[in-house]
Amino acid sequence: MTSSKISPWKETLKSIIAESIKETNLCPPMQLSTINLNVKRPANRSVMFRGFLGENQGNWEEERKMEEYLTEVTSSVLNPKFESDLLTITTDVRSTKVSQLLKNSEFEICWWFPSTGDQFRLSGNAYILPSPSNPLYKDFHSTNLLSPYLSQVIKFNWEQERMKYWYKCSSEIRATFLRPPPGQPILLEPGETEKQYLRQLNAISTDEEDKELVKQALENFGIVIFKVYFVDRVELYCENHKRTTWQLKKSDIGNDGEEEEWVERSVYP
Numbered sequence: 001m002t003s004s005k006i007s008p009w010k011e012t013l014k015s016i017i018a019e020s021i022k023e024t025n026l027c028p029p030m031q032l033s034t035i036n037l038n039v040k041r042p043a044n045r046s047v048m049f050r051g052f053l054g055e056n057q058g059n060w061e062e063e064r065k066m067e068e069y070l071t072e073v074t075s076s077v078l079n080p081k082f083e084s085d086l087l088t089i090t091t092d093v094r095s096t097k098v099s100q101l102l103k104n105s106e107f108e109i110c111w112w113f114p115s116t117g118d119q120f121r122l123s124g125n126a127y128i129l130p131s132p133s134n135p136l137y138k139d140f141h142s143t144n145l146l147s148p149y150l151s152q153v154i155k156f157n158w159e160q161e162r163m164k165y166w167y168k169c170s171s172e173i174r175a176t177f178l179r180p181p182p183g184q185p186i187l188l189e190p191g192e193t194e195k196q197y198l199r200q201l202n203a204i205s206t207d208e209e210d211k212e213l214v215k216q217a218l219e220n221f222g223i224v225i226f227k228v229y230f231v232d233r234v235e236l237y238c239e240n241h242k243r244t245t246w247q248l249k250k251s252d253i254g255n256d257g258e259e260e261e262w263v264e265r266s267v268y269p
């Protein structure tokens with residue numbers, strides 16, 4: 001058993017993701033489980049990992065273009081880049097996963113990497129970052145999220161962060177936020193055909209009509225941020241298989257202070 005303050009699983013996970021992308025050109029989706037309290041059953045779906053919160057993504061030229069965009073749309077100082085172990089996805093805040101996570105923030109992610117033979121299971125609490133004008137914004141409690149990173153982050157503009165993810169979405173994904181709520185039944189009169197929705201949407205509006213559409217889509221666009229407290233890795237492509245767990249433990253550092261520490265264990269697969 002060993003312990004460390006920085007998350008020891010993050011670099012391993014990042015290198016496995018990089019290996020998968022190198023081999024197959026894509027990162028496998030994650031399986032995200034939430035709890036459906038209405039029927040007291042787990043609920044599971046595939047989602048795409050969109051990076052660790054605060055990290056630099058893309059090459060220098062892409063970052064520069066994005067920063068120009070963010071300065072234009074949020075007219076505020078750019079957020080600092082920082083190292084976190086907070087995983088993120090983008091989603092429609094009207095979706096069932098969001099309402100489930102708002103009732104119970106506990107999640108488990110199961111992530112299988114066929115290229116390297118690794119399974120990662122991560123559990124913890126999820127936070128929903130919607131538009132500041134969305135009524136759900138009052139449920140976004142950011143203090144807990146950034147407290148481990150206060151030495152790197154003094155000020156953080158959450159709306160700017162949300163806009164960063166918006167900018168990085170493809171125009172096809174952006175357009176999906178204009179559709180009726182996910183899961184809503186499609187009700188058609190006899191002979192009626194399904195309405196065609198916009199297929200592509202720019203990050204930034206070019207005319208008045210576009211401006212209204214971007215505003216409407218952004219109201220439904222959100223980020224889910226995962227604060228992890230337990231990780232379980234199984235390595236299948238090695239002799240006898242291997243399994244490691246990491247648990248985040250809080251330790252008392254006196255003067256009412258608390259520190260977080262990761263405890264690593266090798267266990268039988």
Ligand SMILES: Cc1cc2nc3c(=O)[nH]c(=O)nc-3n(C[C@H](O)[C@H](O)[C@H](O)COP(=O)(O)O)c2cc1C
Pocket residue numbers: 029043044045046047048049089090091092095096097098182183
């Ligand atoms: C490969 C794959 C990736 C997906 N990625 C996302 C994603 O990143 N975010 C998301 O909200 N839905 C994603 N979906 C759709 C979800 O699996 C799900 O159908 C949808 O979000 C509605 O789920 P819910 O009703 O449980 O909220 C993806 C589906 C597939 C098959």
